[in-house]
Amino acid sequence: MVTLGYYGLILAGVCAAFGVLAAFFAQRKNSASLSESAQRSLLCVGMLITVCIACLEYAFITHDYRVSFVYGHSSSDMPMFYVVTALWGGMDGSMLFWAWLLSIFSAVSLFQYRKNIPHLMPAFVGTLCVLFLFFTTLMIFTANPFQYLRMEDGTIASPDNGRGLNPLLQNPGMVFHPPALYMGFVGFSIPFALCMAALLTGRLGDLWIRASRRWTLFAWFFLALGISLGAGWSYVELGWGGYWAWDPVENSSFMPWLTATAFLHSVMVQEKRRMLKSWNVTLILITFILSLLGTFFTRSGVLSSIHSFTQSPSGPYFLSFIAALSLFSFSLLILRSEKLKSENELDSMVCRESAFLFNNLALLSACFAVFIGTIFPLLSEVIMGQDKKVSVGMPYFNAVFAPLSLFVFVLMGVGPALPWRRATPDQLKRIFVLPLGVAVITASLLFALGMRKPVAILGFAVLAFVFVVIVLEFVRGTRARMKMSGSDVVTAFLTLVKKNKRRYGGFIVHIGVVMIAFGVIGSFAFPKKTEATLKQGEKLSIGRYVLTFAELEAKPEMNAFAVSAFFTVHNSGKPVAKIRSQKRFYPTQEDPMTEVAIRSTLRDDLYVALSAFDPHGKGGQTATVRVLLNPLVMWVWLGVFVLVAGTFISALHKDRGEVNG
Amino acid sequence: MKKPKIKVYVAVSLIVGAIVYLVYGNFQDTMVYFYTPQEIHEKNDSIRHQSLRVGGLVKVQSLRQDKGKLNSTFVITDGGYDVRVAYKGLLPDLFKEGKGAIVEGKLAGDQTFYATNVMVKHSEEYKPVPLKKKGGPPEHAQ
Numbered sequence: 001m002v003t004l005g006y007y008g009l010i011l012a013g014v015c016a017a018f019g020v021l022a023a024f025f026a027q028r029k030n031s032a033s034l035s036e037s038a039q040r041s042l043l044c045v046g047m048l049i050t051v052c053i054a055c056l057e058y059a060f061i062t063h064d065y066r067v068s069f070v071y072g073h074s075s076s077d078m079p080m081f082y083v084v085t086a087l088w089g090g091m092d093g094s095m096l097f098w099a100w101l102l103s104i105f106s107a108v109s110l111f112q113y114r115k116n117i118p119h120l121m122p123a124f125v126g127t128l129c130v131l132f133l134f135f136t137t138l139m140i141f142t143a144n145p146f147q148y149l150r151m152e153d154g155t156i157a158s159p160d161n162g163r164g165l166n167p168l169l170q171n172p173g174m175v176f177h178p179p180a181l182y183m184g185f186v187g188f189s190i191p192f193a194l195c196m197a198a199l200l201t202g203r204l205g206d207l208w209i210r211a212s213r214r215w216t217l218f219a220w221f222f223l224a225l226g227i228s229l230g231a232g233w234s235y236v237e238l239g240w241g242g243y244w245a246w247d248p249v250e251n252s253s254f255m256p257w258l259t260a261t262a263f264l265h266s267v268m269v270q271e272k273r274r275m276l277k278s279w280n281v282t283l284i285l286i287t288f289i290l291s292l293l294g295t296f297f298t299r300s301g302v303l304s305s306i307h308s309f310t311q312s313p314s315g316p317y318f319l320s321f322i323a324a325l326s327l328f329s330f331s332l333l334i335l336r337s338e339k340l341k342s343e344n345e346l347d348s349m350v351c352r353e354s355a356f357l358f359n360n361l362a363l364l365s366a367c368f369a370v371f372i373g374t375i376f377p378l379l380s381e382v383i384m385g386q387d388k389k390v391s392v393g394m395p396y397f398n399a400v401f402a403p404l405s406l407f408v409f410v411l412m413g414v415g416p417a418l419p420w421r422r423a424t425p426d427q428l429k430r431i432f433v434l435p436l437g438v439a440v441i442t443a444s445l446l447f448a449l450g451m452r453k454p455v456a457i458l459g460f461a462v463l464a465f466v467f468v469v470i471v472l473e474f475v476r477g478t479r480a481r482m483k484m485s486g487s488d489v490v491t492a493f494l495t496l497v498k499k500n501k502r503r504y505g506g507f508i509v510h511i512g513v514v515m516i517a518f519g520v521i522g523s524f525a526f527p528k529k530t531e532a533t534l535k536q537g538e539k540l541s542i543g544r545y546v547l548t549f550a551e552l553e554a555k556p557e558m559n560a561f562a563v564s565a566f567f568t569v570h571n572s573g574k575p576v577a578k579i580r581s582q583k584r585f586y587p588t589q590e591d592p593m594t595e596v597a598i599r600s601t602l603r604d605d606l607y608v609a610l611s612a613f614d615p616h617g618k619g620g621q622t623a624t625v626r627v628l629l630n631p632l633v634m635w636v637w638l639g640v641f642v643l644v645a646g647t648f649i650s651a652l653h654k655d656r657g658e659v660n661g
Numbered sequence: 662m663k664k665p666k667i668k669v670y671v672a673v674s675l676i677v678g679a680i681v682y683l684v685y686g687n688f689q690d691t692m693v694y695f696y697t698p699q700e701i702h703e704k705n706d707s708i709r710h711q712s713l714r715v716g717g718l719v720k721v722q723s724l725r726q727d728k729g730k731l732n733s734t735f736v737i738t739d740g741g742y743d744v745r746v747a748y749k750g751l752l753p754d755l756f757k758e759g760k761g762a763i764v765e766g767k768l769a770g771d772q773t774f775y776a777t778n779v780m781v782k783h784s785e786e787y788k789p790v791p792l793k794k795k796g797g798p799p800e801h802a803q
Contacts, residue, residue: 349668369684399687403683404683533731611754
């Protein structure tokens with residue numbers, strides 16, 4: 001099976017190469033039969049990659065530890081669920097997984113578009129085949145998942161057990177986090193291929209951009225899901241009490257998400273007003289390049305140190321491909337810029353187009369700021385030498401991101417409510433007086449209640465503003481529909497959303513984002529933290545909670561040995577819960593893992609991490625704990641659900657000849 | 662038609678300017694330099710009371726903690742030079758003598774580095790207990 005997988009990979013590479021050639025000549029000679037054969041070879045590559053991934057999965061399930069990758073990422077004592085999913089637990093398997101997702105997406109998009117946009121198919125297929133060619137050669141030469149484990153003398157080793165997967169990664173959140181991220185990263189390759197096809201052929205009509213919008217929404221959605229799963233995992237599993245640390249790996253998935261968000265907005269301006277065409281092309285290209293970069297960053301270890309980059313041969317290869325791709329695609333964009341001229345000009349400063357323009361500007365600068373912060377430590381290491389490291393930490397990101405996101409949120413309230421082209425003072429008054437009033441009241445109320453952090457006060461006020469604007473949109477729409485059809489509130493509301501899925505789905509996504517921001521401001525601006533060593537029966541108070549240490553308990557659990565510390569929790573004097581935090585000791589791992597206890601309410605999260613324990617301390621058992629009170633965190637997760645719901649609603653929208661704004 | 666265009670250009674350049682200022686200004690304020698214990702000794706006066714990071718190994722048998730484990734002192738070493746570190750708060754779980762650690766804080770006049778943050782170097786790649794069984798592969802077989 002291992003040999004089959006390896007040869008499957010080589011064959012897939014050959015097929016992809018043939019696909020590139022066939023597509024090239026199909027375009028050149030305008031030949032339908034060659035285009036057909038390029039498409040067939042694309043499907044063929046997909047099938048071969050599927051065979052490969054099945055082979056690797058087979059090796060995992062049968063515990064074939066002769067395979068280096070299987071040996072390095074699984075062990076026989078792991079639950080089968082984690083063995084199966086260990087496939088994407090490392091670089092080599094992830095690359096294969098990437099390629100496999102790409103096969104599925106390209107097959108689906110091929111069947112979607114080959115009838116509708118046949119003239120773009122050769123270039124589209126060709127671009128995808130280039131991507132396949134890159135990933136297959138990458139795997140064959142530098143990151144081969146089918147490589148045998150060899151002893152020093154070159155014979156194949158066959159150990160009894162594998163090294164196991166890092167227990168930190170043995171968590172459902174971490175199992176679905178990488179695939180969701182990859183669905184996002186890989187999903188952007190379809191808009192990219194469509195865009196390249198349009199650029200290469202010079203046929204920059206409307207069809208391709210509409211197709212790209214759908215795929216971008218799809219990828220954007222999974223990226224958001226992946227990012228949230230990662231945040232959730234970090235919160236429950238890492239035990240430091242937060243969910244977002246501006247870690248380079250987090251940043252590299254956040255950056256394409258920002259640019260994709262920008263695209264999803266500016267594409268509306270192109271559809272409605274035929275403006276910003278080259279800007280949209282730029283956004284698609286940037287998003288895909290950032291996705292490739294994200295894949296590379298998350299898997300190569302380059303971000304921890306430039307040193308690890310030069311150790312593996314895949315690093316330079318990956319980076320040269322990204323560089324070549326960017327150079328080629330952007331030169332092409334410049335070459336075609338004549339055909340991408342706007343057909344309209346901006347009519348006024350206060351209209352939806354300009355709000356979207358500024359929103360794009362802000363999102364892109366946010367992306368740029370994150371990029372600089374992520375890449376700068378690396379650059380300084382390259383330029384100034386190994387030991388002259390610089391770190392750019394949370395303070396930088398928070399300081400830059402807070403004002404930028406305030407700006408974005410203001411626009412989020414203003415933009416969708418404004419009419420296209422031009423807004424009259426009367427319209428402005430009608431739309432914004434009430435929300436502005438609510439925002440001012442919110443701010444003064446918070447100040448009166450004793451809140452003294454200007455950024456937080458401003459943030460909450462802006463969120464209130466956005467929220468009221470959106471609610472008013474719903475109210476106005478429902479009222480109009482009630483008047484028109486004479487139906488009751490509920491039916492009117494439902495038909496309103498049903499008739500304008502894209503617009504109102506979008507508003508629901510906005511509400512989700514507002515909820516997320518609400519939680520983020522609360523938990524970033526007002527966390528409480530305390531640490532202590534408690535004897536049995538000793539109390540620790542944090543906010544309205546009082547924590548009492550009850551007892552320790554030690555027993556085996558799953559594939560680990562767990563020491564649990566139990567605590568009773570009192571809320572304003574009343575007992576509300578008994579919680580436990582654990583230290584887990586894994587036989588395959590040197591250091592124990594912490595399982596935190598979290599008690600979530602809409603108001604705040606009580607977060608308890610057992611840091612150390614002593615069963616035979618003076619005066620009985622002791623437990624050393626880190627306790628945090630994180631306000632409003634639950635709103636982040638609730639917001640993600642709302643965002644998911646909103647995206648579904650807006651994805652249900654079908655493009656008919658004309659599009660509802 | 663000309664007028665709004667100029668306004669937009671002005672607005673765009675104002676925003677871009679503000680953002681560049683924001684990024685640049687915060688870079689200056691929040692960038693933290695990384696030093697080795699040797700450099701701390703060489704630059705001693707010039708970097709005192711400045712926010713910085715020191716990385717190295719936690720010297721074996723240098724860790725002293727009070728009973729509640731909330732106050733610790735230890736020594737970070739690069740083999741040749743030592744830096745004495747004081748830290749208030751719980752040390753991270755993976756903190757161990759003989760292992761790598763990075764501390765962030767300020768060097769005070771008494772030659773003690775007062776850390777506000779202690780980080781343990783831990784890589785994404787997971788390093789388990791080496792196999793000791795006979796017939797097992799050598800540790801770096803790949």
